[in-house]
Amino acid sequence: MFRKILVANRGEIAVRIIRACRNLGIRSVAVYSKEDKNSLHVQLADQRVCIGEGPARNNYLNKEQIVTAALNIGADAIHPGFGFLSENAEFVRLCEENGLTFIGPGADVIDSMGNKSQARKTMMDAGVPVVPGTKEPVYDAETGFVQAEKIGFPVMIKASSGGGGKGMRVARDKEEFEFQFNMAQRESANAFGDDTMYIERFVENPRHVEIQIMADQHGNIAALGERDCSVQRNHQKLIEESPSPAISDKMRASMNKDAVLAAKAVGYTNAGTVEFILDPCGTYYFMEMNTRIQVEHGVTEMVTGTDLIVEQIRVAMGEPLSFSQKDVKIKGHAIECRINAEIPEKNFMPSPGIVKHMHLPAGNGVRVDTALYTGYKIPSEYDSMIAKVIVHAPTRDAALQKMRSALDEMVILGVETNLDFQYQIMRHPVFCDGKADTGFIERMMNLD
Structure with a gap:
């Protein structure tokens, strides 16, 4: 202990x-x-x-x-x-x-999964489906162009050490490839100190579905179901839910199996997330593995009844998982909204300042993870996320209604937030029908 x-x-x-x-x-x-x-x-x-x-x-x-x-x-x-x-x-x-x-996991595992091109190669060798693209790293636009033509335009150019949407550019045709490659490579060098790139087929407006896994030091690995993180802005997630309304039970079982396969391929321990993209035809591909606890881990906790942070600590102490794969049961539906101190009407400009008054929603199946309190000064030096509202209900429709009620009840005065924007999404017919993909927010804002 x-x-x-x-x-x-x-x-x-x-x-x-x-x-x-x-x-x-x-x-x-x-x-x-x-x-x-x-x-x-x-x-x-x-x-x-x-x-x-x-x-x-x-x-x-x-x-x-x-x-x-x-x-x-x-x-x-x-x-x-x-x-x-x-x-x-x-x-x-x-x-x-x-x-x-x-x-958390070991350094070598973090290295192998942190390098996205290496991770792709590892998954290919393990038999996990990946987006068609390069298996070896790419260092210059000329080599990249040859590979892009083999893959077929449009292509996505990505930083091997990337994350958070940095070092990512789409080249829709050969005329713009060199420019986009050089821009992405420059961004990668500035953000990560690494100009290694890789190229893959660009999947237009996919769904983003990820699998939570837990693994101990005794060879036990369990998948705890999926989270749908398709509602994003600039590759930053805004809403997460579980289960995903976009996949069937058969696909869910297949994705869970591939996530465990991915974890075994790198000798993974502790909490991690295997991220997939789902194309409009219903085919999923490995995208990356996050070698840490995720912001949205609470969604999985709500539908599985687990405490992933406690499990992380227990595993790090050398204890076996407190559950096996057969013990994992998904019950009901959970939705999370990230509440940020920002102004959606001004291109989501951060809004630091003093919280003059706040009231948090509560009740059965309502959880708020936050560090806010009345009088707290939100600093300008760090990320603008200030709270996560998570709800759980027997069905998706009931969870949607519970989230609308929670957002309506929540009050934060003194700083601007995206509360109203999140409420709009909770009432948008595309999201309510379970059909939002990664291009949803952009289309929604353009229509507005």
Whole structure:
């Protein structure tokens, strides 16, 4: 049993991890920047350490500072949450070198899945379906063009080390390929320090469906069903739900099987997500694997009755999974809306500031993950997500109605939010019919 876990994150996910530690009787340590000194995760933790000020690179992305803090305060393990250092193999190795347990997969696994072109190759070799495209990395536009012609236009040019929509460009014909390749490569070099690219067939307006997996150190792997994350803006998810209204029971079983196959192919341990895209013809392809807990993990928890953060900690301590594949039952329907401090009418411009008043929805089957409180100052230095509203009901229609009610009840004053925008989506006929794909938001806003 760990005695003390340092939480290398902030905001609602840090609060979520601290509460899981409490449930297990484990002491928690919060790290924080000076901008976050009054944050909820700092107040809830048993101990706290300031690790700098200013932008994230000076604090939450400072590997050495975080490890030093953990050692000085006597922590046994570090939970990275999501974002920041959660998929940084160097950080994992630094933890291990200093006798700290990293609550997540091993460094080599993160490396193999973090490099998207390497991950594609691994999945091809394992027999997991991937979008037709290159198997080897591409380093220049000339080589890329030859491959693009073999694949057939339009193509998607992607950064091997990419994520969050960076280093991604579509080339619809050969005339624009060189320009788009060079732009994507430049973005990748600037964002990730890596100009390695790969190319695949561009699937127009697919569905985005991902499978949650948990694996222990004893060879046990379980898939916990899917989440549909198709409602996105600029490749950033806005709404997630489970089960997906887009797939059949037969496809669900096949995707779960392929997700487990993918995890086995890389010797995966702890929580992870295997992401697929589903084309308009109903064919799915492996897209990538996220080697961490996801923002939307609560959706899976609601329909499976699991606690994925507690399970992560138990697995990191060397314990076997508390459930097997046959124990996983999907019950009812869950939907999550991400609430951001931003102004949709002004191209989703961030809206930091002081929360003057707030009221959170509650009731049976309603969950709000947040670090907000009245008087809290939302800083401008970090991501604009401030809450996740999650509902659970016996059917999708009932879940939709419950989410409308929850959003209608929720009040946040002092900053602008996307609450009204999310409410509009919950009443939009395309979404209500379960037919929203990754191009839905763009079409919705153009129509408006």
